[in-house]
Amino acid sequence: MLLKDKVVIVTGGSRGIGRAIAIASAREGADVAINYWSDNDASYGRRSAISEVLAEIENLGRRAIAVEGNVAAPQTGVDLVRQTVEAFGKVDVLASNAGICPFHAFLDMPPSVLERTVGVNLNGAFYVTQAAARQMKEQGTGGAIVATSSISALVGGGMQAHYTPTKAGVHSLMQSCAIALGPYGIRCNSVMPGTIATDLNADDLADESKRAYFEKRIPLGRLGAPEDVAECVVFLASDRARYVTGAALLVDGGLFVNLQ
């Protein structure tokens, strides 16, 4: 088991990629603290999602807690780490994953959409990483932080001018934190998923021609599943990746390299 008796925090763990990270971590032997934001879940009609994830982890024989909160608020990370330590005694791994992607055209983008996206995706990753790293430093046993960046850190999107800079920022955050936290044995890496079928892009991919376009562009011939990303997060979080820090792993079925 790659994460036997580790304690893993996952942000944005009630649905999609975060949910898959939480379950994959438990399957590899970890206890899991799951952050989520019910306002976001409700906007997808998914009020009960978190209880299903907790039940699934408990069925795997591991412990799980849910800690609701908006990661854009600095205090959310602090409370998340405190409640995790109260429940499980320590923090070994942070999967900083919570994110939003409200597709919007650039020229008429309201400041509120930009600010919300930066607040959740970039500021949220910063605050949660800082809170977890402080705890890991205090424990003195090292740790691993894996952030969910995106292929969008490397390429643009016409309806994502507010989003792609946050994903580049998350990758950059991990690079700087790898330097700042390396002396404490804390490794910091990111995964860069391609197009993964989740609620985040369900509306966008409901456009059959767009979906077919992506499937054609992906050398492996299919959209990604949340589990494809989760297994890579588990690897980077585990001791198998003990000499990997400041790295980014594309998990995109080859989409990025497919120019022609």
Ligand SMILES: NC(=O)C1=CN([C@@H]2O[C@H](COP(=O)(O)OP(=O)(O)OC[C@H]3O[C@@H](n4cnc5c(N)ncnc54)[C@H](O)[C@@H]3O)[C@@H](O)[C@H]2O)C=CC1
């Ligand atoms: N789906 C995709 O194709 C890709 C997704 N990503 C990234 O993966 C991450 C997860 O995305 P998905 O699983 O697709 O999304 P999703 O919409 O399926 O799940 C989002 C999760 O984040 C939580 N969340 C949303 N706003 C939050 C907030 N303010 N505070 C705390 N939690 C909040 C929700 O409760 C939910 O658990 C995001 O950072 C996204 O940018 C990156 C590349 C591709």
Ligand SMILES: C[C@H](O)[C@@H]1OC(=O)[C@H](O)[C@@H]1O
């Ligand atoms: C939501 C999009 O389909 C998805 O999000 C990303 O980060 C990828 O670049 C895709 O565009």
